Amino acid sequence: MGLLDKWIESLDYEFRILDSCSRYQSPHSTCRNCIDSCSADAITFVSGKPIINNKECTECGDCIAECPVQAVEGFLPRRTIIQNQLIVTDEHPPSIKELLAFYKKGVTILVYDQEELNLHWKHILSEVNSMLEQLNEAPFSILNKEIEREEELFTRREIFSFWKKEAQSTMKQMAPAKWRFNHQDLDLAKFYPNYQFTEIMLDTSKCTICKACQILCKRDCLQINEMDFTITTQNCSGCMICQDICPEKAITTEKKIQPATKNTHPLYTKICYTCKNNYQTLSMHDKKCVKCKKMEAFGTFLK
Structure with a gap:
């Protein structure tokens, strides 16, 4: 020195x-x-x-x-x-x-x-x-x-x-x-570009595509567009903000070294059986939009 x-x-x-x-x-x-x-x-x-x-x-x-x-x-x-x-x-x-x-x-x-x-x-x-x-x-x-x-x-x-x-x-x-x-001195993603140190998992049956995870992720690991929800984990720092912020608890993270992966989940455009409006979902088996599901659940809770 x-x-x-x-x-x-x-x-x-x-x-x-x-x-x-x-x-x-x-x-x-x-x-x-x-x-x-x-x-x-x-x-x-x-x-x-x-x-x-x-x-x-x-x-x-x-x-x-x-x-x-x-x-x-x-x-x-x-x-x-x-x-x-x-x-x-x-x-x-x-x-x-x-x-x-x-x-x-x-x-x-x-x-x-x-x-x-x-x-x-x-x-x-x-x-x-x-x-x-x-x-x-x-x-x-x-x-x-x-x-x-x-x-x-x-x-x-x-x-x-x-x-x-x-x-x-x-x-x-x-x-x-x-x-x-x-x-950047300790950004391991830059030193080991072919590997990821965290695994991000998405439960498509729970995700409502609210985009909260995408907004708060500073590493752009989660990208939602009109066609799909893509998770690119190589650049993930493991801060867990996506897991913590998800209101539906649809995202989980785990510290794990493995070859870098990119997972793409397709988005489906459907017509809600209840309100008849168009909506997007990650589950091809969905029949109701998020709003109608929550109203139905709230009504059941009141009963």
Whole structure:
């Protein structure tokens, strides 16, 4: 890390939850990934929305890595990488998402110089290697060897010259996405375009084509037109907003690694037996429109 970079990151900067959080988008959201990932208990719900207590926050970056919609603004911890080898340190280990991203950037070897890996590292490696197997990739290689770390020594003149060059380089990249957090860094869909990490299932007998799921999905995984309802799951982040928002509980999601799929469900145009109006449905056996069905159910309830 450059000297100016270190100075920038030493400034008083607080992690925070952005409005793109699914719980800010809908009160029906059940996502709690940031809270479940925080070992310091620094995140709590206030009126149903996650809030970070910065006095308790250790800035480990776990919440950033686990947020499916990249709604946590902050710094991912710097990792030591030498010649495309990730150095194992006593610091908080990378998340599974970080390791999967590193892997696709060519960092496929882990090096440690202790007697053995600690239990936390072993657990993370076991999980990530299991996922790599499902992604048809080789596991991380692990090397136990002495790590050579070069110390940088500067004269006073060299330090001022170095700072000048660092300043010129860094100022060109001062846009927030460049020096704070780039949400695309942990977008696994971009690193593994032939696979999906979530499965979205639709119960066509329950869906009323209200389009609430399509409106709230920021990844365009659900598309409804005049002809069909198409689900493209490869780009899904697993935020579950489609499942949470569906009033008919017609959508379910499941974390699952598998080859990317695209499912298309045809729409049928019919005439309602009760009101005689045209309506669209995903079930070819439907005989009544949604409005008439609900009125009938309400009448039965009153009886």
